[in-house]
Amino acid sequence: MxxxxxxxxxxxxxxxxxxxxxLIHHLTNYVTVNDCANIVLACGGSPIMAxxxxxxxxxIALASAVILNIGTLNQRxxxxxxxxxxxxxxxxxxxxxxxxxxxxxxxxxxxxxLLLENVDLAVIRGNASEIKAVGGLEATTLGVDVAPEDLLxxxxxxSGKTIVQSLAHKFNCVVAMxxxxxxxxxxxxxxxxxxxxxxxAGITGTGCxxxxxxxxxxxxxxxxxxxxLTGVMVLSIAGEIAAEEIKAGMATFRTKxxxxxxxxxxxxxxxxxxxxxx
Amino acid sequence: MxxxxxxxxxxxxxxxxxxxxxLIHHLTNYVTVNDCANIVLACGGSPIMAxxxxxxxxxIALASAVILNIGTLNQRxxxxxxxxxxxxxxxxxxxxxxxxxxxxxxxxxxxxxLLLENVDLAVIRGNASEIKAVGGLEATTLGVDVAPEDLLxxxxxxSGKTIVQSLAHKFNCVVAMxxxxxxxxxxxxxxxxxxxxxxxAGITGTGCxxxxxxxxxxxxxxxxxxxxLTGVMVLSIAGEIAAEEIKAGMATFRTKxxxxxxxxxxxxxxxxxxxxxx
Amino acid sequence: MxxxxxxxxxxxxxxxxxxxxxLIHHLTNYVTVNDCANIVLACGGSPIMAxxxxxxxxxIALASAVILNIGTLNQRxxxxxxxxxxxxxxxxxxxxxxxxxxxxxxxxxxxxxLLLENVDLAVIRGNASEIKAVGGLEATTLGVDVAPEDLLxxxxxxSGKTIVQSLAHKFNCVVAMxxxxxxxxxxxxxxxxxxxxxxxAGITGTGCxxxxxxxxxxxxxxxxxxxxLTGVMVLSIAGEIAAEEIKAGMATFRTKxxxxxxxxxxxxxxxxxxxxxx
Numbered sequence: 104m105x106x107x108x109x110x111x112x113x114x115x116x117x118x119x120x121x122x123x124x125x126l127i128h129h130l131t132n133y134v135t136v137n138d139c140a141n142i143v144l145a146c147g148g149s150p151i152m153a154x155x156x157x158x159x160x161x162x163i164a165l166a167s168a169v170i171l172n173i174g175t176l177n178q179r180x181x182x183x184x185x186x187x188x189x190x191x192x193x194x195x196x197x198x199x200x201x202x203x204x205x206x207x208x209x210x211x212x213x214x215x216x217l218l219l220e221n222v223d224l225a226v227i228r229g230n231a232s233e234i235k236a237v238g239g240l241e242a243t244t245l246g247v248d249v250a251p252e253d254l255l256x257x258x259x260x261x262s263g264k265t266i267v268q269s270l271a272h273k274f275n276c277v278v279a280m281x282x283x284x285x286x287x288x289x290x291x292x293x294x295x296x297x298x299x300x301x302x303x304a305g306i307t308g309t310g311c312x313x314x315x316x317x318x319x320x321x322x323x324x325x326x327x328x329x330x331x332l333t334g335v336m337v338l339s340i341a342g343e344i345a346a347e348e349i350k351a352g353m354a355t356f357r358t359k360x361x362x363x364x365x366x367x368x369x370x371x372x373x374x375x376x377x378x379x380x381x
Numbered sequence: 382m383x384x385x386x387x388x389x390x391x392x393x394x395x396x397x398x399x400x401x402x403x404l405i406h407h408l409t410n411y412v413t414v415n416d417c418a419n420i421v422l423a424c425g426g427s428p429i430m431a432x433x434x435x436x437x438x439x440x441i442a443l444a445s446a447v448i449l450n451i452g453t454l455n456q457r458x459x460x461x462x463x464x465x466x467x468x469x470x471x472x473x474x475x476x477x478x479x480x481x482x483x484x485x486x487x488x489x490x491x492x493x494x495l496l497l498e499n500v501d502l503a504v505i506r507g508n509a510s511e512i513k514a515v516g517g518l519e520a521t522t523l524g525v526d527v528a529p530e531d532l533l534x535x536x537x538x539x540s541g542k543t544i545v546q547s548l549a550h551k552f553n554c555v556v557a558m559x560x561x562x563x564x565x566x567x568x569x570x571x572x573x574x575x576x577x578x579x580x581x582a583g584i585t586g587t588g589c590x591x592x593x594x595x596x597x598x599x600x601x602x603x604x605x606x607x608x609x610l611t612g613v614m615v616l617s618i619a620g621e622i623a624a625e626e627i628k629a630g631m632a633t634f635r636t637k638x639x640x641x642x643x644x645x646x647x648x649x650x651x652x653x654x655x656x657x658x659x
Numbered sequence: 660m661x662x663x664x665x666x667x668x669x670x671x672x673x674x675x676x677x678x679x680x681x682l683i684h685h686l687t688n689y690v691t692v693n694d695c696a697n698i699v700l701a702c703g704g705s706p707i708m709a710x711x712x713x714x715x716x717x718x719i720a721l722a723s724a725v726i727l728n729i730g731t732l733n734q735r736x737x738x739x740x741x742x743x744x745x746x747x748x749x750x751x752x753x754x755x756x757x758x759x760x761x762x763x764x765x766x767x768x769x770x771x772x773l774l775l776e777n778v779d780l781a782v783i784r785g786n787a788s789e790i791k792a793v794g795g796l797e798a799t800t801l802g803v804d805v806a807p808e809d810l811l812x813x814x815x816x817x818s819g820k821t822i823v824q825s826l827a828h829k830f831n832c833v834v835a836m837x838x839x840x841x842x843x844x845x846x847x848x849x850x851x852x853x854x855x856x857x858x859x860a861g862i863t864g865t866g867c868x869x870x871x872x873x874x875x876x877x878x879x880x881x882x883x884x885x886x887x888l889t890g891v892m893v894l895s896i897a898g899e900i901a902a903e904e905i906k907a908g909m910a911t912f913r914t915k916x917x918x919x920x921x922x923x924x925x926x927x928x929x930x931x932x933x934x935x936x937x
Contacts, residue, residue, distance in 0.1 A: 133411040133689040134418050134430050140690050140863035145909050149804045150863065151760065152690050155733040158764035165763060177433040177457075179733075204429065207443060208436035246404045246429040246443060305643065307418035307428065352640030353423050362908030365861065411689040412696050412708050455711040455735075482707065485721060488714035524682045524707040524721060583921065585696035585706065630918030631701050 109294070110376045113333040114369035116320045121147035125167030125322030127315065130154045130184050132174025132203065135308030138361070139170075139315040145365035146337060148319040154180050159187040163196055167322030168225075170314055171218060173211055174203035181214050188222030197225035197321040197330075201314035205229065206236025207246055219274055225327040227270070228279040228314045228334075231255045231263070238270045248304070255282040264293045264381045277327045281313055285335050286381070289328045296332070297377040298339035300346040306357045313338045316364075332378065340375045341367055387572070388654040391611040392647035394598045399425035403445030403600030405593065408432045408462050410452025410481065413586030416639070417448075417593040423643035424615060426597040432458050437465040441474055445600030446503075448592055449496060451489055452481035459492050466500030475503035475599040475608075479592035483507065484514025485524055497552055503605040505548070506557040506592045506612075509533045509541070516548040526582070533560040542571045542659045555605045559591055563613050564659070567606045574610070575655040576617035578624040584635045591616045594642075610656065618653045619645055665850070666932045669889040670925035672876050677703035681723030681878030683871065686710045686740050688730025688759065691864030694917070695726075698868040701921035702893060704875040710736050715743040719752055723878030724781075726870055727774060729767055730759035737770050744778030753781035753877040753886075757870035761785065762792025775830055781883040783826070784835040784870045784890075787811045787819070794826045804860070811838040820849050820937045833883045837869055841891050842937070845884045852888070853933040854895035856902040862913045869894045872920075888934065896931045897923055 127143050129136070129152045136152060143150035153162045156179075163169060169191050171184045191198045200222075202215045215237050227237060230249035255263050263286045267278040271290035280286045285296040303309045317334030321327050338360075344367075345359035405421050407414070407430045414430060421428035431440045434457075441447060447469050449462045469476045478500075480493045493515050505515060508527035533541045541564045545556040549568035558564045563574040581587045595612030599605050616638075623637035683699050685692070685708045692708060699706035709718045712735075719725055725747050727740045747754045756778075758771045771793050783793060786805035811819045819842045823834040827846035836842045841852040859865045873890030877883050894916075901915035 134414050136690050144861055144863060152731055155766060158766035161764040175430055208439040210433060210436035246427055248427045305422055307422060351644055353643040354636040354639035358910040358914060361910035365909040366907055412692050453708055486714035486717040488711060524705055526705045583700055585700060629922055631921040632914040632917035
């Protein structure tokens with residue numbers, strides 16, 4: 104079974120990252136940056152956040168992967184992201200783009216396109232509204248949360264598959280569109296993941312943390328499809344276990360979510376992972 | 382009883398915000414921004430943080446309210462706040478000012494005055510030192526925490542009432558001066574709220590979270606007095622319940638505080654709300 | 660016993676800071692800033708974060724100590740740190756430098772040297788890699804976490820002692836090199852501390868929080884050696900107690916760590932403090 108093999112490979116990455124402790128460079132927003140640092144540590148990586156243009160290239164030279172997250176982008180940090188992304192391409196360091204809020208403003212959408220024109224990506228991860236905006240499709244972004252009409256569910260998987268596949272082809276990278284169901288594609292094959300819990304939408308930063316996890320696993324493999332599948336599954340399964348542990352309360356859920364990433368045993372992915380090829 | 386009606390209306394807003402999910406734009410500090418995002422989600426809104434001048438006007442056009450919090454203001458973000466505030470006025474989007482640390486430095490006090498001259502506010506929320514500084518009164522700000530000699534309590538409610546009423550008149554907005562007792566006025570009437578817990582002063586961000594809650598309720602009503610009363614009561618009552626739940630520990634209290642906002646049932650405001658007209 | 664006297668003095672500082680509530684100015688990174696604010700509140704101080712060059716000198720005039728933490732330094736905030744540091748020297752306000760990530764990039768190392776040339780410090784606190792980089796010694800910084808080959812342990816205390824003593828002499832300040840064992844020196848005497856728990860390396864911000872605690876105690880004494888010993892012990896002992904309280908989970912550990920700082924009774928330092936002169 105190919106999906107069983109994917110789950111086994113994901114479990115291997117979960118174990119391996121704890122041995123390798125890859126340094127993961129972030130140029131990210133100031134809202135969820137602490138959660139991103141803690142989730143990278145929790146899964147076994149070492150985070151570094153640096154956005155000064157005079158140092159980003161040197162940090163890239165030390166890093167195993169870099170995450171460009173536009174959540175609170177400004178002109179200064181956009182320049183730094185471009186410099187970091189170009190250097191990463193030069194050195195073969197994988198680049199993950201989180202187009203947080205793309206589609207909400209011209210500045211964010213244009214910045215994504217500027218990054219896509221100048222930087223080769225390993226993975227793009229966003230919600231359905233953001234992925235549509237990046238792809239130049241009509242989306243209804245209402246901020247950083249997905250618009251209700253863009254919500255991905257079992258009912259519209261076929262259109263979702265078309266979107267992620269065409270985007271993956273267009274930009275020659277892995278595309279992860281996360282939501283109630285997660286779709287992950289590298290253009291040829293597309294997978295649907297059915298793990299997770301509704302509470303993951305009740306706290307800020309779960310999308311950003313997911314991108315940071317994908318970045319961390321991308322730091323130890325060149326198979327970015329598997330890195331993306333692993334990052335999405337680790338967050339979703341940790342969310343499931345966290346939700347089972349508590350009765351209620353969104354801040355307690357956030358604490359338990361990061362706890363469960365730090366405690367996750369590799370074989371749990373084999374037991375809980377719900378993945379299928381579309 | 383008018384205060385019973387106010388409590389009922391507050392309970393209605395608590396329920397309504399979960400149906401409407403208003404988008405709440407923040408130009409805020411990097412210290413407590415994550416708490417602000419999580420408290421908006423916890424009460425039922427959708428937060429967006431954006432401070433790049435090239436995008437703030439577009440974000441305002443999508444938003445139901447905007448919070449200007451000067452906690453770590455700089456020249457760049459001051460320009461963005463001015464642009465956001467003017468656009469909000471043009472579009473009828475309510476503006477909430479949190480003058481964090483006003484009075485501590487000339488830059489903060491002057492920036493507040495610049496904002497007040499250029500932007501019509503729905504609500505100003507600050508501690509007694511900050512509110513006095515905004516009003517041009519002599520205050521003893523010692524940072525972002527209220528100065529001991531400015532502390533509002535049952536003993537000096539009369540002078541507090543004069544301050545909030547005159548400020549509300551002067552700027553034609555609702556003024557919320559929060560502390561051991563909270564005073565809220567729209568110039569004609571002034572209310573005192575007696576909910577809360579001393580531990581709310583033991584963690585960073587409770588003032589900022591209060592302003593974000595006021596902003597979120599201002600996003601679904603044009604009665605900003607009721608929005609301010611609701612925001613203050615939600616935080617204070619959640620703080621009471623959180624403190625009852627635990628024995629001690631300030632970080633656990635913070636987690637439980639946000640939990641209780643996410644769990645708050647509207648009728649609890651009717652049971653616990655302590656509000657009276659002065 | 661001199662070390663018993665040091666423990667007694669540390670316990671006195673732990674009690675005294677809760678009476679004095681010193682205002683602690685931070686120019687710091689946006690990753691761990693919320694943790695720094697909460698740890699200062701937890702131990703009894705009052706934090707203020709301000710990095711706009713137009714206001715830092717006025718904030719210094721109100722503050723009891725200032726922390727310069729270069730974790731996400733940029734050109735703008737470097738200028739503000741220089742202005743704040745010079746003003747602090749002029750007014751006799753102690754300055755604590757946290758050279759987060761020094762050695763990782765030329766910009767960070769050069770910025771530390773620029774600060775050291777222009778500002779007299781009370782305390783420098785960093786991990787072994789950072790302290791070596793600040794001292795111009797060969798280090799293997801791999802980011803903001805200490806490099807494995809730089810790890811300080813019982814096996815290489817002698818070389819660690821040489822490093823901190825020479826650095827303390829060179830810059831005429833207290834040097835705290837934290838890790839599995841912590842070394843603290845003011846040039847003449849050097850102390851080793853053996854408190855703490857491995858989990859402290861499993862969450863982001865423990866180094867930054869340690870610097871903020873040192874800064875807070877520096878705000879109420881001119882004996883910066885004792886302030887540094889106290890800050891390091893408070894964090895380490897709170898970490899020990901937190902780890903004893905829970906079974907596992909890194910986010911829960913972080914919550915309990917801050918809890919235990921807020922709950923720490925002075926005499927616990929006498930019971931648990933492990934300090935010896937090298």
